[in-house]
Amino acid sequence: MSVWAEIKDGDRRLTRRVASWRSTCARRALPAVEEAAQHTKLWWGAAVLMATAGGWxxxxxxxxxVFSMAVAEAVSNGVVKQxxxxRRPPQEWISHEKVHDRPDSSSFPSGHTAAAVGFTAAVAGVWPLAGALCAVPAVMVAGERVHTGAHYPSDVAAGALIGLSAAALSRRAPRLAARAALS
Structure with a gap:
């Protein structure tokens, strides 16, 4: 079996498994987290809270x-999706009725996951405790994207890789800017 065929088979199996979660907690918490993550509201709120209550x-x-989230969003939604x-996962793979209206845009990659992971990983690099707290909703966002049929697991994995890359860039950006200013 080719690598691409294995990925497609894994996407099908994982999507069906995640979409079949019957947990009341998942059915209540995941939509709430997804709503908060729409348009990156959750991450902007976390940034405001950290900036006002967390000192330097x-x-x-x-x-x-915020820098990492912006880079992740620009790369995932502005470049890779284009x-x-x-196509989004087939609706027949989703075993519950709550398949949200799904966008017409490309399924690959998950921009929600890219933003969530980018924000969380960059925060963790500066303030590990805050990053650990942000990781909980970030993981929930990633799971929700598969649970509702908005994305394949491989879309979520690609979004996470984009987010991690954006976070790595956010750690290097101040040093690169300082070097450029000294040149």
């Missing part, structure tokens, strides 16, 4: 998180 460390963490056309 909170301001640095918030700035790193280059890679992929």
């Amino acid at each position: 460390r909170g301001r640095r963490a918030a700035a790193a998180g 280059l890679c056309e992929r």
